[in-house]
Amino acid sequence: MDIEKRILELREILERLSYEYYVLDHPSATDQEYDRYMQELTKLEEENPQYMDENSPTQRVGGAVLEGFTKVTHKRMMLSLGNAFHLDDLRAFDERVRAVTADPQYVVELKLDGLAMSLHYHDGRFVQAVTRGDGLVGEDVTSNVKTIKSIPMAIDLMGDVEVRGEVYMPKASFQKLNEQRKEKGEEEFANPRNAAAGSIRQLDSSIAASRGLDAFWYYFMDAQSFGYQTHWEAMAAMDDLHIRTNPNRRLCHTIEEAWEFIQEITAKRNELPYEIDGMVLKLNDLSAQEQVGYTAKTPKWAIAYKFPAEEVETRLLDIVLTVGRTGRITPNAVLEPVRVAGTTVSAAQLHNEDLIKERDIRVHDIVVVRKAGDIIPEVVRPITKRRESGIQVPYRFPHACPICGSELVRYPDEAAHFCINPDCPARVVESMIHFASRDAMDIDTLGDKKVELFHKEGFLNTIEDIYTLKERREEILQLEGFKEKSVDKLLSAIENSKQQPLEKLLYGLGINQVGEKAAKILAHQFQTMDALMKATREELIQIRDVGEITADSIYTFFKEPVNMELIAQLKGYGLRMDSDQEQIQQSMFTGKTVVLTGTLSIMSRNEASAVLEKLGAKVSGSVSKKTDYVVYGEAAGSKLDKAEKLGVATMDEAAFQQEVSKYEI
Structure with missing residues (x-):
């Protein structure tokens, strides 16, 4: 028998049978026949390793263990x-x-x-x-x-x-x-x-x-x-x-x-x-x-x-509060598990006290639930006609933090309540989870569960403690489920996070009012942490998209001794304190002021702003004589009217998309 020829023949037979079974759903051979061919091929390949092929049907069962995935x-x-x-x-x-x-x-x-x-x-x-x-x-x-x-x-x-x-x-x-x-x-x-x-x-x-x-x-x-x-x-x-x-x-x-x-x-x-x-x-x-x-x-x-969001009915069993890193209190609906848009839903955010009042949502109500964008569960409305006398009563928002018991505060013009105790365990844990998150320092092996466990064990009490975990290596290995390989991977990810640029660090610090966009603007404007920490309130207000409230928050944050000490410690652990210089592509928008208005159908306003910034534009929120272009989508209103009165150049979304598609962004 020509062994190589038989091996190739068996591989061809098995590929054909797999296609018939898994694609056509019309097999021409029994499972026993398929197994006999596979056993014969396996035996021949084992006895004749010189004819082994990584694409052989025998290699589909898996078994390779990788260190990681290569970027392509x-x-x-x-x-x-x-x-x-x-x-x-x-x-x-x-x-x-x-x-x-x-x-x-x-x-x-x-x-x-x-x-x-x-x-x-x-x-x-x-x-x-x-x-x-x-x-x-x-x-x-x-x-x-x-x-x-x-x-x-x-x-x-x-x-x-x-x-x-x-x-x-x-x-x-x-x-x-x-x-x-x-x-x-x-x-x-x-x-x-x-x-x-x-x-x-x-x-x-x-x-x-x-x-x-x-x-x-x-x-x-x-x-x-x-x-x-x-x-x-x-x-x-x-x-x-x-x-x-x-x-x-x-x-x-x-x-x-x-x-x-x-x-x-x-x-x-x-x-x-x-x-x-x-x-x-x-x-x-x-x-x-x-x-x-x-x-x-x-x-x-x-x-x-x-597809339109699927709506289903279920019972709201309870309303429980969670505490975020800023102390923000979020009420959450505990639902009788129900299948919505392909998944089982047992909880949904209720956002704040006002939403609960406006929709008159009560514990034990039968409620309509859907997934916003087929992703996020939400309670749409209660079925009031199915209420039982004396069972469902209006919900009263608690006055105390569910974790530390501190009195909750609701600021003027705020819809949310806050726990203002900086030592609240929930705030401490959430701040570390946020710091390690993908959009911040991207420590992908330090997820929510690990942060909660390490906090419980006393390993993590502050953000800077993350960079001392390597000193706890032997203690971590004593915890159930932690092996040397996984622990070393975690410590390596923490070490690698030190190279994240300034904008990631700023976002990770959780400064009130400073989201990803504001963090990027601040990093681009000041380039180093030291320069930002020295900035006056007046200098901060002058920066595009940084208003008085945000400026006050940033200025106050960097004047707090505890935060100054945090930055000093992070510097000592070797974290980067400077920004990556973005390469600006020269375009018709470079050096120009652009205003976006109306509803954009292809990309969001934030995405369009990011594209314009990479092309060297300054994106403004208002139209003036200094505006160079107004890019408009559907239902554009007063800003477009004002641009036309002032003689400012306008560009519809299709023309804008055609222009930006010329560049690699």
Whole structure:
């Protein structure tokens, strides 16, 4: 027997059987036959290691344990999609497309609620899988993705081939996984998307292999270079290559046809074996796609229609208070667990006393619950007609902090109550959680649970204690569940955080009124912590977007002895106290003052402001003779009128997007 030939033959047979079983759902062999082929191949590979191949079907079971994931820069940015919520939004999208190309056709597809992924093949061999990441840089998760059996390890197409799509966890796999976690006393995953993302980021690929993941692929990169002229043809080509696409798609000639298909899918959404959160419309003609073009973050030739928020009824069991890092008190509804938009919801924020009064929300009410944006649970309203006499009574907001017992304070013009005790254990813990968070110092292995545990054990009582944890290494190792590898990873992450720039540190300090944007502005203006600490109140007020209240808060913070001591200690531990100089791209906006007004549909106001700042513009909130441009969206009002009266140049959102798309931002 020619051993090499037999090995190759068995691999081809097993790949074909996997495709039939996992993609076509129409197997031509029994499970026993499949197992016999796999056993024969495994034995031959073990006896003849010179013929081993990392893409062999025998390697799909996982088992590789990585130290971490390698960062990979995408050859072309993985863009996000603009959103539509109504039929009118889709018609407006259609009008924008028709302004560039006549008689467009659209491919309408399901919007999977999973993890965006890119697959790479070279001369027919699978070589790499990369997460979307931030769109520019993702992570190499090849060892985990190749455990997904519907993904072919070989395709009949030479050259460099890239396809993009979504890795997801089927509803059945999600239910099974959570049942297993519940039996082990582990925290259950909130939804299939989180479970899929957590599985793909496992360093041990055997864990990913056990999670029952699957994937659909919806974009053939550079399809025209392979001879395909439309997206519909490119999808059919992926089918021919045994790359799994979702069969629930339709080629539509009008927006009305697309809307009909959307309504069909909406009606059977809950019957699908996987979660979807909307539909995607893509211009079919690939050449026309390039003509219609891109914004800085989104393709203008595609749009995502998001399903309306699902509303359900459940009972509100209690209202409990939580304390944030600034002492802000947040009331939260404790709900009888109910399934909403694919996940089980048992709690929702009620924000403040006024909201509870305005909506007349009472303990023991039957309430309507939904997820804002399909993400954040909220109590919409009580069902007053279902109240029982004497059972539901108006809610009275407590006067004392639920953690330390201090009297709560509500400041004038504030909707929230505050615990003003700086030593309140909840405030201490929340301040450290915030400091370590991704948007601040990004100590990714120091999460909420660890901070709470270390505070309880007496290891963490202040922010600066984070940088003394290395002295507690042996004590931490004595705690249940802590091994040398995980502890050393934590200590390494803490050490690496010392290199975060000034803006991250400022945000992490939790200065009242200083969010991410203000922290960036301050870091850019002063460049060093010392310079900022010396700033006068008057100097702070002069800074763009820093008003009197924020200036007072910053000035007061840096005059408090306890905060001055905190900065001194952090300096002593080696934290950076300076800012990264941002590279400004020269553009028509460089050195100009720009005002944004109206509703922007492609990117948010904050995103547009960030883009303008990277192009050297000063973004202002008011129109004057010194304004150079006014960029306006829908329902632009008095600012646009004033600009026209003053003779200030104006630019609609489409022209703005066309201009900024010229730059790499």
